[in-house]
Amino acid sequence: MLRKVCLVVFFVFCTQVRSETIQLWRTLSAADEMRTFTQQVERFNLANPQYQVSVQAIPHGAYAESVIGGALAQDLPCILAVDQPNVANYAWSGLIQPLYTDTHSASNLISPLDFNHVNANGIGKYNGKVYSLGPFDIALALFTRRSLLNSLDFRIPTLAQPWSVDEFNMLLEKIKQQGQFKYILDMNLAGVGEWPAYGFLPMIVSAGGDFIERSTYRQAEGFLNSKGAVQWGHWLQNLLDNELTQLSNLEHGQFEKGLLAIHYTGSWMVDRYQKAIGDDLLILPPVDFGSGAYIGGGSWHYTVTRNCPQPKQAAKFIAYLMTNNEIAFFNRGSGFIPTSAEAANQLALYSEQGALRKLYLTSERNVVLRPATPAYPAISAIFSQAVRRIAQGADVTESLDRAVDEIELNILDNRGYR
Amino acid sequence: MPIKLAKDSEYQFNYTGMQQGKSYARLMLLPAALLLFLFLCLPLVVSVGVSLTDERLLSPNSAHFVGLENYKRLLAVKVIELKRANNLKEQTEDMFIYQHKRYRKLRELVRDNAELFGYSELTQFNVFGHTRVVLARDVLFIRSFINTCKFVAMVVPMQVVLALLLALALRRNFTGSGVLKVVFFTPVVTSMVVVCVVWTLMLHQQEGLINQAIKYIWPAYVQIDWLNDPQWSLFAIACLSAWQGVGVQMLIILAGLQAIPNTLYEAASLDGASPWSQFRHVTLPGLRHTLIFVVLSTTIFAFALFVQVDVMTQGGPQDSTSTVLFYAIEKGFRQQQIAYGSTVCILYFVVILALSLLQKKLLSYDK
Numbered sequence: 031m032l033r034k035v036c037l038v039v040f041f042v043f044c045t046q047v048r049s050e051t052i053q054l055w056r057t058l059s060a061a062d063e064m065r066t067f068t069q070q071v072e073r074f075n076l077a078n079p080q081y082q083v084s085v086q087a088i089p090h091g092a093y094a095e096s097v098i099g100g101a102l103a104q105d106l107p108c109i110l111a112v113d114q115p116n117v118a119n120y121a122w123s124g125l126i127q128p129l130y131t132d133t134h135s136a137s138n139l140i141s142p143l144d145f146n147h148v149n150a151n152g153i154g155k156y157n158g159k160v161y162s163l164g165p166f167d168i169a170l171a172l173f174t175r176r177s178l179l180n181s182l183d184f185r186i187p188t189l190a191q192p193w194s195v196d197e198f199n200m201l202l203e204k205i206k207q208q209g210q211f212k213y214i215l216d217m218n219l220a221g222v223g224e225w226p227a228y229g230f231l232p233m234i235v236s237a238g239g240d241f242i243e244r245s246t247y248r249q250a251e252g253f254l255n256s257k258g259a260v261q262w263g264h265w266l267q268n269l270l271d272n273e274l275t276q277l278s279n280l281e282h283g284q285f286e287k288g289l290l291a292i293h294y295t296g297s298w299m300v301d302r303y304q305k306a307i308g309d310d311l312l313i314l315p316p317v318d319f320g321s322g323a324y325i326g327g328g329s330w331h332y333t334v335t336r337n338c339p340q341p342k343q344a345a346k347f348i349a350y351l352m353t354n355n356e357i358a359f360f361n362r363g364s365g366f367i368p369t370s371a372e373a374a375n376q377l378a379l380y381s382e383q384g385a386l387r388k389l390y391l392t393s394e395r396n397v398v399l400r401p402a403t404p405a406y407p408a409i410s411a412i413f414s415q416a417v418r419r420i421a422q423g424a425d426v427t428e429s430l431d432r433a434v435d436e437i438e439l440n441i442l443d444n445r446g447y448r
Numbered sequence: 449m450p451i452k453l454a455k456d457s458e459y460q461f462n463y464t465g466m467q468q469g470k471s472y473a474r475l476m477l478l479p480a481a482l483l484l485f486l487f488l489c490l491p492l493v494v495s496v497g498v499s500l501t502d503e504r505l506l507s508p509n510s511a512h513f514v515g516l517e518n519y520k521r522l523l524a525v526k527v528i529e530l531k532r533a534n535n536l537k538e539q540t541e542d543m544f545i546y547q548h549k550r551y552r553k554l555r556e557l558v559r560d561n562a563e564l565f566g567y568s569e570l571t572q573f574n575v576f577g578h579t580r581v582v583l584a585r586d587v588l589f590i591r592s593f594i595n596t597c598k599f600v601a602m603v604v605p606m607q608v609v610l611a612l613l614l615a616l617a618l619r620r621n622f623t624g625s626g627v628l629k630v631v632f633f634t635p636v637v638t639s640m641v642v643v644c645v646v647w648t649l650m651l652h653q654q655e656g657l658i659n660q661a662i663k664y665i666w667p668a669y670v671q672i673d674w675l676n677d678p679q680w681s682l683f684a685i686a687c688l689s690a691w692q693g694v695g696v697q698m699l700i701i702l703a704g705l706q707a708i709p710n711t712l713y714e715a716a717s718l719d720g721a722s723p724w725s726q727f728r729h730v731t732l733p734g735l736r737h738t739l740i741f742v743v744l745s746t747t748i749f750a751f752a753l754f755v756q757v758d759v760m761t762q763g764g765p766q767d768s769t770s771t772v773l774f775y776a777i778e779k780g781f782r783q784q785q786i787a788y789g790s791t792v793c794i795l796y797f798v799v800i801l802a803l804s805l806l807q808k809k810l811l812s813y814d815k
Contacts, residue, residue: 102506423765440783445509
């Protein structure tokens with residue numbers, strides 16, 4: 031017996047010595063997501079004993095700073111998780127390397143077969159090259175109660191026919207008159223970080239605006255301060271003035287407690303709300319501001335860093351995560367939305383008859399990706415400030431004009447991000 | 449007069465085995481000097497160097513030497529004169545004339561004139577029917593600087609007076625005075641971020657404790673949205689900062705009070721001095737050096753305002769709480785323009801140094 035144990039220990043020791051370690055950084059997230067990911071990593075390591083992927087989970091709030099610090103100290107891991115809108119910036123900065131350039135390139139780390147099945151929101155591109163791949167996405171939706179809409183005798187919107195903004199305003203007014211709810215609409219206006227850009231760009235695009243012109247990515251004038259964007263700003267201020275929405279409130283779990291009528295937020299709340307109110311929960315497509323109901327797309331992706339000594343092996347791990355089976359496995363465990371049709375069909379929630387099929391379809395079709403320019407982190411920060419100013423009552427046109435000036439100045443300061 | 453030591457302490461003093469030589473002192477100074485050089489002087493020199501370039505934190509471009517461009521951009525201010533053209537009755541919109549051209553918005557004017565590139569409006573004023581507009585290239589920096597000065601002007605008197613009052617109230621040991629000292633000192637050892645989060649809840653317009661308490665005492669009070677009203681936000685932050693920091697100053701002043709010999713008070717009361725004149729002619733002069741130190745240190749801390757703004761308002765509403773340090777971090781780190789951030793810091797360092805020296809000179813004019 032003792033001899034066997036010794037042999038096993040010796041064997042494990044040998045494999046440990048022989049295998050190369052591939053470091054991976056990702057954000058520390060919810061327990062079930064982390065558990066699922068760890069299982070995937072373990073399975074990969076068992077199948078590929080010569081490389082060991084080792085995961086380091088960094089808290090969300092400190093992630094961007096850690097990456098900047100790691101980059102300055104030349105101490106980045108081989109595989110780096112990146113929020114999809116930042117891919118272009120990291121690529122331009124030279125932190126990460128392309129996974130796939132074109133058919134003739136000898137430096138391709140993966141083949142088109144590894145990502146042809148993936149939807150647009152699962153692929154991070156910059157300058158025509160694929161830099162990142164992501165197995166999951168989240169979706170924006172309006173959460174409300176079936177009983178509320180029934181009692182007001184209001185139409186339940188569909189993906190083909192979402193609520194128009196006028197219809198939505200009418201609904202909010204009706205809910206207010208009915209007086210059953212303390213708060214009417216929550217859009218997380220005090221949200222910081224990526225939320226404002228993620229949550230409100232789809233509305234602005236639907237209203238006919240955008241952050242920036244999307245072919246040369248140099249001009250924001252006429253996009254972020256276009257008529258549509260200004261109208262959206264006035265709409266927001268109108269809601270605040272009429273107390274149909276709040277800048278911030280202190281009570282937690284308002285929706286479950288029946289204090290809040292409609293919550294505009296991401297699909298990460300589905301589970302919690304379903305547990306709280308069960309069948310009464312309605313998950314609806316966002317409001318149509320003119321050209322359709324859109325949601326933001328692109329969540330956390332995986333990339334290979336520039337200084338990685340084993341890029342082929344690192345890319346192999348990413349390709350493994352992106353197989354249909356693994357995409358399905360990850361989203362089954364985490365509850366997120368898969369980024370391929372085949373994976374969606376494997377999941378009870380997102381398949382043809384699934385309860386959340388609608389969410390998958392919106393994320394496949396009605397998705398607005400954030401502009402793939404190295405200027406994006408700056409654009410997002412500047413836009414968040416503009417939203418905050420508008421919400422706090424500043425002049426809409428002035429706030430958006432100022433944001434446009436700041437974005438264009440930032441692009442100029444970086445020599446056009448060439 | 450040479451200091452006379454008790455016999456045994458003289459013995460101790462002479463036989464600690466320490467040499468009093470200069471070289472020994474230098475050796476002892478070395479670790480501290482090395483650390484100061486490494487973590488203070490070197491970074492300062494590097495930032496001066498960086499501030500003369502267009503270096504970025506992460507960028508494929510190599511840094512170019514740009515001379516004083518960053519400093520020029522920070523400080524550039526221009527005054528232009530406009531003529532109003534809205535005296536026509538049918539015209540509802542505000543029109544104005546600059547160099548024989550009509551504009552509807554100041555922004556159109558700036559974008560139309562190459563020499564005004566990059567400028568935006570800081571403020572405007574009217575003199576004899578002519579509108580003058582002050583333009584600056586970095587409006588937010590100038591606003592942030594003004595905000596910081598306003599904050600210092602609010603918080604320093606508030607904190608020092610409060611600390612003095614607390615110290616006077618707690619100088620005599622009565623039952624519970626120790627508990628009270630601990631109570632006033634607790635906020636100092638509490639994490640600033642925690643304090644800010646708690647105060648954010650307390651300052652909420654409808655559900656916050658502060659507004660509800662005022663409303664209870666004074667029913668006619670219209671609830672102020674402290675952190676979202678540009679007129680009040682900085683004041684709210686000043687109040688919380690004073691509350692958080694007052695314990696340190698209180699302790700220092702308490703120590704200063706202990707140093708005033710009791711005999712002076714006895715003599716004063718024998719002379720029939722009222723409590724007020726005792727305070728005026730014994731306590732205050734006795735506390736002079738303590739107070740100078742307290743005012744100076746509070747001022748320097750106040751200039752470093754950052755955490756409260758970062759946690760509570762992010763510089764809003766309408767830039768009313770943006771401070772220089774917050775701006776430097778925002779530009780230098782979050783927007784990755786490290787050269788520009790360094791420029792802000794260098795300039796600010798010079799300003800604070802000058803102000804502190806001036807303050808020291810004014811406060812201690814004679815021996």
